[in-house]
Amino acid sequence: MRPLTIFYIIVFYVIAQLFWWATLLIAFNPIRKWMIVGEGVVFLSLMAFGAYTLHKAFNREKKMNDQKKNFLLSVTHELKSPLASIKLYLQTIIKRDLDVETQRNFIRKSLLDIERLDDMVENMLLASKIENNSYSFPKESFNFSDLVEKVVGRLQIHVCSKDALVTHIQPDIYVTGDKFSLGAVVTNLIENAVKYSSGCDPIHVSVEKIESGKVSFKVADLGMGIPDEEKPKVFNRFYRVGSEETRKTKGTGLGLFIVKQVLDYHQAQIKVKDNKPKGTIFEVLLG
Known part of the structure; x- marks a missing residue:
């Protein structure tokens, strides 16, 4: 069961208990009816605000986790595509008797894919260092x-x-x-x-x-x-x-x-x- 569902079940149970005990207290001491109602309203307001805040926090965390999953899928694809391309070019150079110009063309394309990988790795390293406050930004x-x-x-x-x-x-x-x-x-x-x-x-x-x-x-x-x-x-x-x-x-x-x-x-x-x-x-x- 999802944590948010459990939380709302507990909230519902607490509110039901609050109404039950409020009813009993009012029946036992009718003179203090409005004091009991006022305290109940304050408690319910705090409970509603807490539930709303926690709900937003859960949704924000879920959204961040979904974004992280999408990020990992994207990175996997971004890494796999140029690596597969480089592997294909190098295998073709090794297995086939290619002229020098074709070999150079394949090597140039492989270098472009390596450059693409290098840019992506540098981005991830820089983002990590910035988040961890470990990059000094030398001027x-x-x-x-x-x-x-x-x-x-x-x-x-x-x-x-x-x-x-x-x-x-x-x-x-x-x-x-x-x-x-x-x-x-x-x-x-x-x-x-x-x-x-x-x-x-x-x-x-x-x-x-x-x-x-x-x-x-x-x-x-x-x-x-x-x-x-x-x-x-x-x-x-x-x-x-x-x-x-x-x-x-x-x-x-x-x-x-x-x-x-x-x-x-x-x-x-x-x-x-x-x-x-x-x-x-x-x-x-x-x-």
């Missing part, structure tokens, strides 16, 4: 424009054409912060846009200094978009937008969680806006 001044250019160049191979990632990056914009974790922010936001874009729709990546003196980093896609009611939730750990179309897309639900945690540490802002005619814009403002 330094570095060329943010150069960092974004390098991430775009590395992720260019994951899109359908060289024109799919469109950049508008002002050169030599420097920020002070943790280069590794801010690199994870850039990678996760661009990968997120690639993941939820369809076909060869362009993804616009920009870096510029705005009038306030802050550095603006934007990633704009023409994907499925995010409903307004879902926007505040997308940065929660393990959370994925609830549409069936989104659930079929690969992902662990950690990317945007890491983005928000890293930016909060850097006292930076992130805004989620609708793109026109469709899609989403993520804008990061670094001080």
